[in-house]
Amino acid sequence: MNMNEAIDLLKNKGYKTTGKRKDILTFFEQADGYRTAKDLIQHLESTYEGISFDTVYRNLHLYNELGILETTELNGEKHFRMKCTHHHHHHFICKDCGKTKEIDVCPMEEVTKRLANYDIEGHKFEIYGVCPACQTV
Amino acid sequence: MNMNEAIDLLKNKGYKTTGKRKDILTFFEQADGYRTAKDLIQHLESTYEGISFDTVYRNLHLYNELGILETTELNGEKHFRMKCTHHHHHHFICKDCGKTKEIDVCPMEEVTKRLANYDIEGHKFEIYGVCPACQTV
DNA sequence: TTTACAAATCGTAATCATTACGGTATTATA
DNA sequence: TATAATACCGTAATGATTACGATTTGTAAA
Numbered sequence: 220m221n222m223n224e225a226i227d228l229l230k231n232k233g234y235k236t237t238g239k240r241k242d243i244l245t246f247f248e249q250a251d252g253y254r255t256a257k258d259l260i261q262h263l264e265s266t267y268e269g270i271s272f273d274t275v276y277r278n279l280h281l282y283n284e285l286g287i288l289e290t291t292e293l294n295g296e297k298h299f300r301m302k303c304t305h306h307h308h309h310h311f312i313c314k315d316c317g318k319t320k321e322i323d324v325c326p327m328e329e330v331t332k333r334l335a336n337y338d339i340e341g342h343k344f345e346i347y348g349v350c351p352a353c354q355t356v
Numbered sequence: 357m358n359m360n361e362a363i364d365l366l367k368n369k370g371y372k373t374t375g376k377r378k379d380i381l382t383f384f385e386q387a388d389g390y391r392t393a394k395d396l397i398q399h400l401e402s403t404y405e406g407i408s409f410d411t412v413y414r415n416l417h418l419y420n421e422l423g424i425l426e427t428t429e430l431n432g433e434k435h436f437r438m439k440c441t442h443h444h445h446h447h448f449i450c451k452d453c454g455k456t457k458e459i460d461v462c463p464m465e466e467v468t469k470r471l472a473n474y475d476i477e478g479h480k481f482e483i484y485g486v487c488p489a490c491q492t493v
Numbered sequence: 494t495t496t497a498c499a500a501a502t503c504g505t506a507a508t509c510a511t512t513a514c515g516g517t518a519t520t521a522t523a
Numbered sequence: 524t525a526t527a528a529t530a531c532c533g534t535a536a537t538g539a540t541t542a543c544g545a546t547t548t549g550t551a552a553a
Binding site: 275292293295297311320322323324325326327329330333334336337338339340341342344345346347348349350351355356 | 402416429430432434449451457459461462464465466467470471473474475477479480481482483484485486487488491
């Protein structure tokens with residue numbers, strides 16, 4: 220998902236494309252990794268002083284519902300990033316900068332075989348650590 | 357990890373084995389799956405009316421540090437279960453009853469190869485859904 | 494078995510992320 | 524440009540978790 224696809228999606232669904240909505244998309248497009256609501260608020264404050272929590276969280280939820288953003292929970296805080304739409308994969312997540320690296324390994328085919336009578340609704344596979352750019356040594 | 361191992365560990369480390377601590381262990385031993393702090397408080401209330409949040413959370417953290425419990429974050433709430441100490445594996449987690457099923461599949465060997473310059477500190481692989489016992493059909 | 498003291502607990506307040514809401518402003522489009 | 528639906532603001536409420544001074548309790552030495 221990118222900026223233009225997201226804006227088209229908003230328009231097609233009848234949502235208004237406000238300046239704040241565009242700026243939120245730009246923020247995540249440039250982030251290239253996971254960011255929190257707090258990160259976003261801090262970023263938006265420079266342009267929109269006193270922006271409301273309501274606006275931020277409402278739009279994060281909207282984008283999540285529309286499949287513009289994907290989310291994960293780390294350290295008791297929700298993190299968001301632009302949704303990867305091209306093919307199924309997982310992520311290494313850098314705990315310092317939040318940037319992600321695609322991992323094209325998924326063991327679900329094998330796992331599904333072993334859970335014959337289970338109703339599988341989803342799965343999560345994430346690798347945590349420090350990316351090369353953030354290593355101080 | 358089981359009740360007796362946990363109590364021995366507490367004693368060896370110089371922690372006191374109070375009635376509440378034992379009851380918390382019993383609760384998780386019988387749970388056979390993930391439970392929240394709220395679940396635990398509700399259970400303890402029947403024996404210890406007005407038990408303090410401090411007591412509950414302090415002991416959950418202690419048990420987590422000592423490797424008696426393991427934890428995961430679901431729906432914005434921390435969930436705890438007795439730690440599996442025998443060998444490395446992952447879990448299917450039933451969203452209705454919290455019970456888990458061991459999954460002896462872990463793709464980390466392959467993943468490690470693909471993250472040569474990355475400092476890997478941990479990973480999470482969980483499968484979510486409904487277990488056979490909770491399926492209403 | 495008392496005593497002494499560190500550890501554990503209580504009762505409650507504070508914190509942090511998130512959600513909710515009534516009133517106002519803005520956007521899309523007719 | 525008028526209109527109505529949508530978005531936003533300012534702020535209060537919620538829910539999980541953390542924190543803290545005062546009090547109680549286990550443990551082990553005397």
